[in-house]
Amino acid sequence: MLVGGVSRRWVASVVRSAGACRYASAFPASQLFVLYSQENTLHTHRELIRSHNWTLKPQITGNIPLLRSLMTMGQQELSSGQESSVASHETSQSQRIKFKRLDKTAKHIMNILDNEAVDKVQTEREIPDIRPGYIVQLKVEVPENKRRTSVIKGIVIARRNAGLNTTFRLRRLAAGVGVESVFPLYSPNIKEMKVLDKKKVRRAKLYYLRDRMNPLKK
Amino acid sequence: MSMEAGIGVMGTKLGMMTFFEPDGTVVPVTVVGFREGNIVAQVKTAATDGYDAVQVGYRRVRDRKLTKPELGHLEKAGAIPMRHLQEFRLQSVDGFEPGQRLVVEDIFKEGDLVDVSGNSIGKGFQGGIKRHNFRRGLMTHGSKSHRALGSIGAGTTPGRVYKGKKMPGRMGGTKTKIRKLKIVKIDSELRVVMIKGAVPGKPGNLLRITPAKIVGKNIPKN
Numbered sequence: 001m002l003v004g005g006v007s008r009r010w011v012a013s014v015v016r017s018a019g020a021c022r023y024a025s026a027f028p029a030s031q032l033f034v035l036y037s038q039e040n041t042l043h044t045h046r047e048l049i050r051s052h053n054w055t056l057k058p059q060i061t062g063n064i065p066l067l068r069s070l071m072t073m074g075q076q077e078l079s080s081g082q083e084s085s086v087a088s089h090e091t092s093q094s095q096r097i098k099f100k101r102l103d104k105t106a107k108h109i110m111n112i113l114d115n116e117a118v119d120k121v122q123t124e125r126e127i128p129d130i131r132p133g134y135i136v137q138l139k140v141e142v143p144e145n146k147r148r149t150s151v152i153k154g155i156v157i158a159r160r161n162a163g164l165n166t167t168f169r170l171r172r173l174a175a176g177v178g179v180e181s182v183f184p185l186y187s188p189n190i191k192e193m194k195v196l197d198k199k200k201v202r203r204a205k206l207y208y209l210r211d212r213m214n215p216l217k218k
Numbered sequence: 219m220s221m222e223a224g225i226g227v228m229g230t231k232l233g234m235m236t237f238f239e240p241d242g243t244v245v246p247v248t249v250v251g252f253r254e255g256n257i258v259a260q261v262k263t264a265a266t267d268g269y270d271a272v273q274v275g276y277r278r279v280r281d282r283k284l285t286k287p288e289l290g291h292l293e294k295a296g297a298i299p300m301r302h303l304q305e306f307r308l309q310s311v312d313g314f315e316p317g318q319r320l321v322v323e324d325i326f327k328e329g330d331l332v333d334v335s336g337n338s339i340g341k342g343f344q345g346g347i348k349r350h351n352f353r354r355g356l357m358t359h360g361s362k363s364h365r366a367l368g369s370i371g372a373g374t375t376p377g378r379v380y381k382g383k384k385m386p387g388r389m390g391g392t393k394t395k396i397r398k399l400k401i402v403k404i405d406s407e408l409r410v411v412m413i414k415g416a417v418p419g420k421p422g423n424l425l426r427i428t429p430a431k432i433v434g435k436n437i438p439k440n
Binding site for chain 1: 230231232233235236238239240241242244249251405408410421422
């Protein structure tokens with residue numbers, strides 16, 4: 001009991017993993033929990049879910065808190081000995097099936113999907129950091145029966161963050177006319193992006209440039 | 219009652235996101251997740267019940283949340299306690315047994331067209347303009363009627379208001395079906411299906427997904 005008490009207090013100091021290891025012990029997932037902590041990396045979200053037998057939604061207690069805690073905390077330093085002692089103490093009272101609120105699990109899965117999609121595109125193409133005030137050159141493939149045209153060069157005047165659907169507005173002088181275009185950052189049509197110059201601006205959205213047609217490549 | 223074009227599943231609306239097709243087209247998709255469920259609870263045949271249908275359950279719950287008759291009904295099929303039961307009326311019920319788990323990847327594949335039905339968002343008591351797309355009156359120029367109904371009938375003949383006259387009332391919160399939506403992606407690991415377009419309800423809503431009923435697939439005259 002003393003051992004259980006000590007380890008429980010110790011574990012409670014680690015944010016939220018207290019609930020996780022209390023319950024996870026009853027199931028083989030506890031082995032995997034320790035495995036991840038030893039490897040000490042934030043595995044991709046899919047691997048975490050795969051390890052917990054795909055019962056992502058109505059869960060045997062602890063898998064969702066387990067998932068959440070593993071995602072928020074990168075490092076766990078739990079020894080398997082302490083964990084099993086906590087386990088044996090708590091097994092008897094933690095056999096309930098616990099359910100998360102529907103919209104919470106919904107948001108959880110949406111986040112995972114979004115992050116995954118972003119990571120996938122990040123690994124495929126090198127996407128530099130684009131902020132308002134940067135002068136950027138893009139190679140865009142327009143799918144209207146043309147290939148590889150459009151080297152577009154302009155200044156970024158706005159950026160809107162929305163996960164996979166992050167877009168930025170580019171303002172350029174095309175054939176003597178000022179043109180603003182909106183591009184999704186992770187679109188497969190943008191073949192290459194290069195940052196040419198960074199101007200100092202004191203705003204996030206540079207809409208005032210519309211009134212100032214400064215011929216310095218705006 | 220009309221038949222379904224094939225066995226369907228029940229799912230939960232999770233939210234919406236964008237999906238980039240390989241050629242660069244941006245597709246708005248609804249993400250539909252599947253809780254633990256989609257187990258056949260009962261198979262009804264013409265001999266026993268007078269019609270052919272498959273009863274499918276969804277969403278596991280605690281034992282205490284169901285009444286004993288409901289629990290007994292599910293135990294007869296050897297299924298876990300489930301909250302929602304819906305029937306899919308089919309033309310032939312071969313190949314389904316009680317206790318069988320329905321796997322989404324077998325029934326649907328990418329590029330299929332589906333019908334999605336669910337409870338729409340409730341809007342409460344709404345007036346004619348929002349509920350029936352009526353046009354409002356003038357806002358100025360001495361008009362006294364802005365958002366009112368206007369005339370609701372003729373004069374002495376017929377001397378009454380017809381039944382079914384469109385008037386203000388409760389709007390939304392009813393079962394709505396959206397037809398012919400395309401499945402864009404099926405993700406087996408997260409048990410998630412991405413459907414192009416919007417579906418009724420908010421995230422967390424129960425959905426009923428069936429293969430689309432197109433005249434070519436269905437019997438023309440039953």
